[in-house]
Amino acid sequence: MASFDLKVHPHRRFNPLTREWVLVSPHRTQRPWLGQVEKLPPESAPTYDADCYMCPGNRRATGARNPLYRGTFVFDNDYPALLAGTPEGEMREGGHAQQKGLLVAASERGICRVVCFSPRHDLTLGKMDQAGLRAVVDVWTEQYRELGALPFINHVQIFENRGAIMGCSNPHPHCQIWANEHLPNEPAKELGALGAYQAARGSCLLCDYLALERQQGERLVTENDHFSALVPFWAVWPFETMLIARRHITGLDLSTDEERDGLADILKRLTTRYDHLFEVSFPYSMGFHQRPTDGKPHPEWHLHAHFYPPLLRSATVRKFMVGYEMLATPQRDITAETAAARLREMRAE
Numbered sequence: 001m002a003s004f005d006l007k008v009h010p011h012r013r014f015n016p017l018t019r020e021w022v023l024v025s026p027h028r029t030q031r032p033w034l035g036q037v038e039k040l041p042p043e044s045a046p047t048y049d050a051d052c053y054m055c056p057g058n059r060r061a062t063g064a065r066n067p068l069y070r071g072t073f074v075f076d077n078d079y080p081a082l083l084a085g086t087p088e089g090e091m092r093e094g095g096h097a098q099q100k101g102l103l104v105a106a107s108e109r110g111i112c113r114v115v116c117f118s119p120r121h122d123l124t125l126g127k128m129d130q131a132g133l134r135a136v137v138d139v140w141t142e143q144y145r146e147l148g149a150l151p152f153i154n155h156v157q158i159f160e161n162r163g164a165i166m167g168c169s170n171p172h173p174h175c176q177i178w179a180n181e182h183l184p185n186e187p188a189k190e191l192g193a194l195g196a197y198q199a200a201r202g203s204c205l206l207c208d209y210l211a212l213e214r215q216q217g218e219r220l221v222t223e224n225d226h227f228s229a230l231v232p233f234w235a236v237w238p239f240e241t242m243l244i245a246r247r248h249i250t251g252l253d254l255s256t257d258e259e260r261d262g263l264a265d266i267l268k269r270l271t272t273r274y275d276h277l278f279e280v281s282f283p284y285s286m287g288f289h290q291r292p293t294d295g296k297p298h299p300e301w302h303l304h305a306h307f308y309p310p311l312l313r314s315a316t317v318r319k320f321m322v323g324y325e326m327l328a329t330p331q332r333d334i335t336a337e338t339a340a341a342r343l344r345e346m347r348a349e
């Protein structure tokens with residue numbers, strides 16, 4: 001029998017950030033599929049849409065009218081998932097003493113905001129210029145600082161859900177910020193893993209991981225002096241990537257002017273590659289993971305972002321997380337190394 005080869009044999013890979021596993025089945029991608037790429041007709045969005053609640057000057061559902069903004073624009077979500085004024089309380093009910101802790105609920109306070117990246121209805125991060133992207137990075141930084149400083153806010157999640165396939169009905173370039181009282185599931189897993197790694201080895205998990213990826217190079221997509229973009233070894237989504245700050249910083253608020261320029265630059269390079277992959281404005285969910293804003297320094301944390309794009313083979317063929325993945329563990333066919341190589345080949349302009 002041939003010796004074990006990650007390029008050929010089914011295997012599982014460990015995600016040290018969440019301490020979970022992904023199943024990889026590279027033998028299923030032996031059949032060639034290049035050249036069968038299905039293309040969508042080019043999208044032609046107008047620069048202004050009178051029915052868009054995010055375009056400048058338009059009225060929103062609540063009756064508020066957007067200013068005639070020229071750069072970025074931040075407003076409180078008109079249908080927020082969280083409210084700042086939720087009364088504090090909890091419920092722990094059970095019948096017998098033995099059943100205690102089976103029905104647990106607790107109040108959750110928070111603030112939800114929307115950030116428009118540009119007054120232009122038709123742009124995307126990949127189509128914006130460096131100055132426009134830098135303004136977006138600055139707004140993210142200010143919002144993280146401002147919301148994180150509130151005493152009842154302990155986590156600030158900045159995220160962008162892009163494309164109708166991701167359930168985002170409005171193409172106007174924007175992201176959301178949900179800031180809340182308790183650490184959500186994914187950051188909580190990462191905090192546990194980053195803390196345990198630092199306690200055991202006295203170093204930062206992501207600093208060590210990034211150094212390893214930069215030595216090996218095969219999963220790197222692109223980088224500049226301040227950020228690296230790579231397909232993580234344990235990626236679940238076909239073209240999943242991570243942006244990792246080259247310097248050990250725990251949040252955008254601690255980044256330098258040059259680092260913010262670097263982030264704007266790498267966002268452009270990465271999203272442009274994505275757009276060229278299947279010649280479609282690439283859908284994804286992306287977001288930043290920054291240290292919890294509970295007032296502690298969290299030296300174990302390391303600023304990074306995740307991109308989770310759903311497309312698998314073309315503009316219309318997507319990966320679904322169903323069946324075995326819902327019931328057991330996520331699975332992928334194309335390896336992280338192959339995905340990284342394909343993204344590296346793409347034009348970044």
Ligand SMILES: [Zn+2]
Nearest residue numbers: 052055121172
């Ligand atoms: Zn719009």
Ligand SMILES: [Zn+2]
Nearest residue numbers: 204207248302
């Ligand atoms: Zn680090």
Ligand SMILES: [Zn+2]
Nearest residue numbers: 190289304306
């Ligand atoms: Zn993360």
